[in-house]
Amino acid sequence: MIQGLLDFFQTTGFAQITWQMLVMWAVAGVLIYLAVAKGFEPLLLVPIAFGALVANLPTRGVITVEQRANGVTDSAIFRIEGHAVPARQDAPAAAAMAGETPQVLQVNRVEGGLFDFISQGVKLELFPPLIFLGVGALTDFGPLIAMPRTLLLGAAAQLGLFFTFMGANLLGFTAKQSASIGIIGGADGPTAIFLTNKLAPEILGAVAVAAYTYMSLVPLIQPPIMRALTTHHERRIRMKSLRKVSRTEKLLFALVVMIVCVLLVPDASALIVMLMLGNFLRECAVTERLVKSAQNEIINVLTIFLGVTVGLTMRAQNFLAPETLKIILLGVVAFGISTAGGVIVAKIMNLLSPHNPVNPLIGSAGVSAVPMAARVSHNEGQRADPNNYLLMHAMGPNVAGVIGTAVAAGYFLSALGH
């Protein structure tokens, strides 16, 4: 009887627990603590942490993981069983004429776990562009259209991406991996996942976790850099009120941005097209039902799937490696330099245009953590002058940062993705 119980024990999950799994449980616990107790990006960190916990449990029927011959772990694989049949009834005759037999696969059975299928949304690059649809539907580009020069701040805040590319290269990462690490500096989770999945899927878990963790830590990371680079006088600068932007302008904006970006970086088309589609739906005011879906149901469902899928990539075998620590360190460097880039270019703009100055604090909002980075600029501005309202001004560079990061991702893909 005891032997029977021991045999049964071998079939349970307890027998498969390793110390690496326990470490990952602690990592998942920290993420859950940050999300639930501290309120840092709970919409993303909760699904990611939950996925990370599940990835390090001996589950069955959730996700399939296989070890390749070269030691790389591949996950989210499903099996298709079937057999080849001639494509048409007259195939044998046609085959004889053409010298080959055209065949199609007749599927008999598809086998895989729940997340083997859901993870295809990341593998096939579906989730990030669809999330961008929701982001576009949620974003008001009015402040950017009213003050288009803040686009420069969105561009300047991409400095960290490119600088970190070199840093990652020097630390031994390949060019593709370096680009994926650099994109963390853009503080744009969907874009980071989109790019990393294309260029370096082996580090997707670490990049996604670093990107979303730093996005949640924007209020802690950015203010010291903003204060160090600005004077008290600069932080008190009050900006002119923004003009009212018409609906026609907003509609034209969506089309203009889409055309310019797609022409310049076709590799970022999926992101830009969906972002602007979402925004066009929002501004055209005749597709209310679609906007409601994009702003709520679509983005909420995808956020759950994307978060858990990313979390599921955090298997101990992949995550507990020195490279992960390097990625997390490089991520914060990228983020810091991007923040500094935006603030410094805002100061340069003031030197060139002293009669219509911008408050340099809005430069840091050029990283595309919408709307958190803009709110951090606003809060910092109010520390210096409680009656200074920077939020709408900061939204300009903030949404420009979304476009800038997508363009930068397009550049990386054009250069490295083929």
Added chain:
Amino acid sequence: MAFSPARPALLALAEYPNIGDSILFQLNGLIVVFIALGSIWGLLELMGAAFRLAARRRHASAHRPHPAAHERPSAPAAPAAATDATDPRVLAVIAAAVHLTLRGQPHRITAVTPEQPTLDWAREGRRAIFASHKTH
């Protein structure tokens, strides 16, 4: 339409590029980003100028005295519709609610507009997304 350009030699970066190539690659990337966003800036300035000009023209024509206006007997002005939003008591309640919600933080109410019930669900999504980020 799918577009597959030939890959230029400048973009052919080695897997482990040397410092020079790496710096060149970064500069090119920054230039591409600045060109993209700079082009949009330029187009938006042009677009904004055209819209401002059109608005000025509309404003000017609206304020031009109509030749027949003097001959027509002036109609009695309709009394302003008293909506809930313009009721001073409602405004006082809103101001008090804002003050309480912000826990006494400095604030300025710039507009009070009537709620559009058809947009509630969309607005709830937006509110939830914005409220999910902690900034202090």
